[in-house]
Each structure stands twice: as C-alpha cells, then as structure tokens.
Amino acid sequence: MPHPASPDPHDATRRAPGLPLAPTRARAAGRGQRSVLLAVRSAVTLHRLLDVLPVFDGDDRVRVRFTLVPGSRFDVDALTALDRTGARTIPWRDACHTRHDLVLTASPKGDLHLLPGPRALLPHGAGFGKALSGEGSADVPSGLDPVHLLADGEPWADLHALAHEEQALRLARHCPEAGPAVVVGDPTADRLLRSLPHREEYRTALGTGPRQLVVLTSTWGPESLIARRPRFPAELVALLPHDAFQVALVLHPNDHSRTGGFDLARWMGPALRAGLVLARPHEEWAALLVAADAVVTDHGSTGLYAAALGRPVVGAHDGGRELVPDSPMARLLARAPHLAAAHDLPTALDAARRTDLREPVAHAFAHQGRALTLLRGHLYRLLGLGRPSGPVAAPAFPAPTTTPERPTVFAVRATVSGDRVTVHRFPPDTREPVHHLAAEHPAAGPGPLQSAAVLWQHARTRPAPAHHTAWTASGWTASVLEEMPGCRTAAAVLSRGQVLLRHRDAGLLSVTTEPHRGQGRVHHVDPTAVISAVHAWLAGGPPPRSPRTLLCDTGPVPVPVHLAPAGEKELDYEL
Known part of the structure; x- marks a missing residue:
C-alpha cells in the first residue's frame, strides 16, 4: 500500500485523460496537516460516512471536505442532507483535479477512480445481502461486484474496511483483484449498542x-x-x-x-x-x-x-x-x-x-464496540499521521424528533364485566367489531362529530390571550349534548388524571384515574380511553348513586378509575 506522500500508482494521469498531469494537492493550513475528502453518492452513504467521522474528532491536523459523486438517482437528498450538516463541499470537477491525503467513501459506484489520493471504501449497509438486477453482474452482491470495484481491470480502492471476516472472504471470491481488506467491525452497529x-x-x-x-x-x-x-x-x-x-x-x-x-x-x-x-x-x-x-x-x-x-x-x-x-x-x-x-x-x-438469531448476527458484525478504534488505526496509516492517543467512542443517536399525530377519532370496542371494563380502540375505518365511535371536539370534523356517541375536549394548555371568552367544563358538556343529538357522553379532559363527564342518563360525574404502579415504574393511560370505558359501563345499568371504582383495562396495564359526583372545582374549570 503506497504511503500518502509517495507517487500513487493509480493516479489520475493514467486513469483520466484530460485531467492535469499533476493534480493540485489540497491546501493544508499548516505543516503536518492532512486533507480528507468524503465522496458522497446518496443520503444513505452520507449517513454511513458521518458515523465514521468521529475517528478524526479532536484532531486539528485533519481537514474534512465533501464532494457529491454524480450519477445517482438519489443525489438531490444527498445535497440537502449535506447542507444540513454545515459541511464544506467541493464541486466534483474540482475534486477530480485535487489530490487529497485520503478519499473516504461508502459506495463503490460512480467514477471514484478519478479522485486522486489513497482511497478507502466502507460498506453502506450490513452483510452484503442484496443483488440488484440491472446494476452490474447478475446475482453478485451489491458492494462486491467487480464492475464497480475495478477501473480498467484494476482496483481503485486502496483499502476495504469490512465488518466481518466472512465479508473479506466473499470479497476475495467475487473480486479477487480487489485491494487490501481489513476487518474493523461496523461503526453504525456500535452506535446502536452505545444507544441502548x-x-x-x-x-x-x-x-x-x-x-x-x-x-x-x-x-x-x-x-x-x-x-x-x-x-x-x-x-x-x-x-x-x-x-x-x-x-x-x-x-x-x-x-x-x-x-x-x-x-x-x-x-x-x-x-x-x-x-x-x-x-x-x-x-x-x-x-x-x-x-x-x-x-x-x-x-x-x-x-x-x-x-x-x-x-x-x-x-x-x-x-x-x-x-x-x-x-x-x-x-x-x-x-x-x-x-x-x-x-x-x-x-x-x-x-x-x-x-x-445470534448465529446470523455473529456472521455480520465482528469486533463489536471497537469499530472506530480499529478503523482509526488504518485511516491514520493512510494519512501518514500518528493517530491521536485518546479513546474514540461511537456517539449515541439523538432522541427522535418526529411527533406522531394524536388521533381524533376512534372506533371503540368495549367489554363490561361487573366493574371491570376492557377497551380496545381502532381507527374509524377498522373492520374490527366495535361498540361506539368516540371523537375529539372540534378537531374530528363534522362527520365524526355527528356520528360519535362519545365526544371529548382537552382543556387549554397555552396561556389565554388578554381578552377571551371560555367555556366552563359544565357549560361545554351541556352545550355539546344539546347540539349533537347522537352524542350520549360529553367529557372535558381537565388534566392527565381528571375528567368532568356528562352522560345523558347519569348526569355529571367526576372521573379520576390512578396511574398503574409496579416494578418501580408509574404508567399513565390516555384519559380519552377511560372516557370510553366509563361510557360503556354507564350504558349497562342505572347511574351510580355513590362513589364507585372501576378497573379500566386498555391493554398493557389496568388502572383504577374513581367515579364521584362532580364538585364545583370541576364544574367551573375553564376550558
């Protein structure tokens, strides 16, 4: 394997007619510094390379730049993802005219052989388990195909960094001409384990x-x-x-x-x-x-x-x-x-x-927890630098930011057995047998509001404006039953565990839900599921004359639900 400072036997002067005979070296800010170019073909390859970049963390001798490899149907999102990172990019043509101390990529596709400098290739998935028709050789795993790993019959990658010894054997079988392969593990798998x-x-x-x-x-x-x-x-x-x-x-x-x-x-x-x-x-x-x-x-x-x-x-x-x-x-x-x-x-x-499933996993991921440490040694050798002395660790993934939508309509199946009520809620178009329709007012829209036997509304969570008019919980529930003749139960959700419920026959009730406690945890259920449980229980007999406790079972955990006459505080609660 050639030293980065030595002439590259695969340099661009032989492989790319029309390029300068002596490609310009990427400018370094000072003596001993190195330039690393990340060649990105799609968003998925960018994400894989970002998982690898911690190998250079804390090292001001290394400057990282990105370039977009042309030819992919999915390059638009790669550009968008690159922009979100705040990374510095180099146009592809300029990248082909500039020699970097290391070119790092996670896809073998595209004219990567045109990029001057030692090149390291990583997989962009796990296990080389797919063979794509119409892309290279028939029945050859994507990522191991000589069509993409060779340029003019010679390997363009100076290093293959693989996740398991089995992958190295498969590389040698499918493309024996490929360059050196090392087994370092999988940085993305290590990030997953680090995130547990x-x-x-x-x-x-x-x-x-x-x-x-x-x-x-x-x-x-x-x-x-x-x-x-x-x-x-x-x-x-x-x-x-x-x-x-x-x-x-x-x-x-x-x-x-x-x-x-x-x-x-x-x-x-x-x-x-x-x-x-x-x-x-x-x-x-x-x-x-x-x-x-x-x-x-x-x-x-x-x-x-x-x-x-x-x-x-x-x-x-x-x-x-x-x-x-x-x-x-x-x-x-x-x-x-x-x-x-x-x-x-x-x-x-x-x-x-x-x-x-431990056997297939064992043949996909070697050196668990050590991928970045092993990869750092190989990449720094290509750079011609001594690797940093400190440890390198895969960072945990950030928490999800996608907030699932809160359903506003449910088809509800309720089963009453004494004072225990089991509730299963489904989307309104379900084919499951159901007991009633429940909907949020007014978010559910005219159709569900007219059809629902149960309507609920959540109390305001944002500060009220200086001038405003608000329903009381008692006033709103009475108004809904008057306006919606098909509605049997109207409920105002005052807090996570407190509901004011008005039933056409039972009248006004205070509904209080206790969380489920067990094994050092506290589990809260959705109060709108409790409303449907109380509605189903009230349909089975005369209204309660005294406080009553039900057991509401929504699936994972049962919770006690206390019914009592409504007090002034609940009646006058402003929605």
Missing part, C-alpha cells in the same frame, strides 16, 4: 408509554416490503389496538428521496392520522430500533441491526431474487417467523421472542 441506555428517553420522545412499539423496516426498490405490500402499515395500524401497540415505519433513505416528503405524507395520511410514526431518514431509524419491542422486516440490512440489538424479528418479505443466498440476512430470514397476513402478527411476535 437511551431506550427510555427515545420511548418518551415517541409517546410510547407502556405500549409495545412494533417497527416495520423496508429497504428500497421493487422487492422492498413497501413496494410489495404498500397497504401493510395501514393494515397493522387498523388491526392493533391503539392503547396496546404503537406502530412505526422505517423507510430506506432512497425511498424518501425518490418519493419526497410531500407524497409520503399524502400516501400514508390515514395511517399517520391514526398514529403511525414515520421515521426521518437520518439517525431516527436507529433510535426507533433501540426503542422497539419487535421489528418486522424485509431483506434490508436494518433487520440485521435489529437482531444485533436483541430485538425479536419477524420477516414480512424475503426480497425475491434480490436476496443473496447464504448471506447473514438470508440466514436471519430463514430462521425468523414469517408474517403472511397482518392479523397473524400476535402469533408471529410470540414465535419471534422464542427465536435465537
């Missing part, structure tokens, strides 16, 4: 609470889960009770780029309004895996990362001809239970919790 202590923080940001978080992951292309089963996220949201499950969708960044945020929000609008979480393409996907209770995946490498975290994994599509036989992802999907229909998810989750 933040699990509760992520779940709080998502509003998961005691519910089970089921994350769907879809790669890109015609064999992806979302391409083969586009209605699948909406089917799960309509099937799983809202108070027992939260559903999130992780799409490949290429799908975000190809479709665009506007169309994604439009296509998935009903599911999003029912509470589906759509992860942002950078970093948020990883926080969701850490927060998840289970993952449903196709043949994309996100499923391997989920298994590395110990999450139960269910396969929903095997990728057809894109799945590389005997790859870690193929072995994972062969072991994981398969989900043929959305209604089979509870059974599949039970099977997934009993399935051991």
